[in-house]
Amino acid sequence: MTIHLVGAGPGDPELLTVKAARLIAAADVIVHDRLVDPRIFDIASPGAERIDVGKRPGWSATKRPGWSATQSQINSLLVTLGSGPGRHRTIIRLKGGDPFVFGRGGEEAAALQEADVPYEIVPGLSSSLAGPAAAGIPVTHRGISASVTVVAGHREGHDDTDWAALARLGGTIVVMMGVEHRAAIAAALVAGGRSSCTPVAVIERATWESQRTLRSTLAELGETDVSAPAVIVIGDVAALSLTSQTTDARFAQRVVSER
Ligand code: SAH
Numbered sequence: 001m002t003i004h005l006v007g008a009g010p011g012d013p014e015l016l017t018v019k020a021a022r023l024i025a026a027a028d029v030i031v032h033d034r035l036v037d038p039r040i041f042d043i044a045s046p047g048a049e050r051i052d053v054g055k056r057p058g059w060s061a062t063k064r065p066g067w068s069a070t071q072s073q074i075n076s077l078l079v080t081l082g083s084g085p086g087r088h089r090t091i092i093r094l095k096g097g098d099p100f101v102f103g104r105g106g107e108e109a110a111a112l113q114e115a116d117v118p119y120e121i122v123p124g125l126s127s128s129l130a131g132p133a134a135a136g137i138p139v140t141h142r143g144i145s146a147s148v149t150v151v152a153g154h155r156e157g158h159d160d161t162d163w164a165a166l167a168r169l170g171g172t173i174v175v176m177m178g179v180e181h182r183a184a185i186a187a188a189l190v191a192g193g194r195s196s197c198t199p200v201a202v203i204e205r206a207t208w209e210s211q212r213t214l215r216s217t218l219a220e221l222g223e224t225d226v227s228a229p230a231v232i233v234i235g236d237v238a239a240l241s242l243t244s245q246t247t248d249a250r251f252a253q254r255v256v257s258e259r
Pocket of ligand 1: 010011035095096097098099100101102103125126127128131175176177178203204205206207208228229230231232
């Protein structure tokens with residue numbers, strides 16, 4: 001049995017790839033986690049078996065102890081499903097965004113490879129890039145930012161990210177899983193030399209019906225009331241708001257022309 005490791009994109013079902021939509025519609029078994037927008041399941045067959053590994057005990061404590069055990073349970077589940085009978089069944093492992101951008105899809109693929117279970121990776125739109133775009137923020141913009149760094153923000157205790165180096169690098173920083181430690185991240189970037197006035201945009205539940213964008217600065221980020229899942233965009237592009245409904249167009253224009 002081939003296991004399809006499918007990226008579900010950031011949320012909006014219309015942002016699924018054609019291949020992901022086809023596989024979801026054909027699936028007999030869907031193993032998914034919390035980050036999948038519920039509207040995506042409307043495409044699935046009513047008879048499909050849905051296994052919500054996001055609700056397992058320990059999952060919410062993802063960052064620390066329970067996490068690796070839970071991840072190994074997911075790996076074993078995928079191996080068991082892939083080794084089982086039912087040659088004509090379509091089994092998909094549905095992951096938010098792109099399966100190989102955080103979210104541990106690489107580990108699942110490695111477990112399948114080790115167990116000799118055939119698998120296929122179906123890339124998806126990662127919220128790291130699609131989230132900012134959905135909020136009208138180009139992560140790179142001529143004259144403002146020529147690079148984007150996507151970084152995890154959840155490992156404060158044993159943080160191996162060199163925030164000072166990131167601060168010096170310039171360009172746009174997109175922090176994933178950073179809501180909890182946003183104050184410490186902002187402080188580390190300011191300590192590393194980024195101005196405390198650097199614009200920040202937090203995009204909560206990008207492309208979900210409840211999408212929300214909160215604008216602040218590095219100095220204000222810690223006080224901004226945000227909830228996960230969210231991507232945090234740090235850098236001058238975060239002041240842009242290129243949506244046709246925007247009322248900030250003149251502000252955006254100022255940012256562009258000031259450079
Ligand atoms: N593979 C996913 C990322 C998984 S890590 C991807 O490529 O998008 C989980 C983190 O992704 C969350 O903590 C959050 O930072 C981000 N995230 C995922 N979906 C999101 C969404 N719809 N809106 C905002 N952030 C999202």
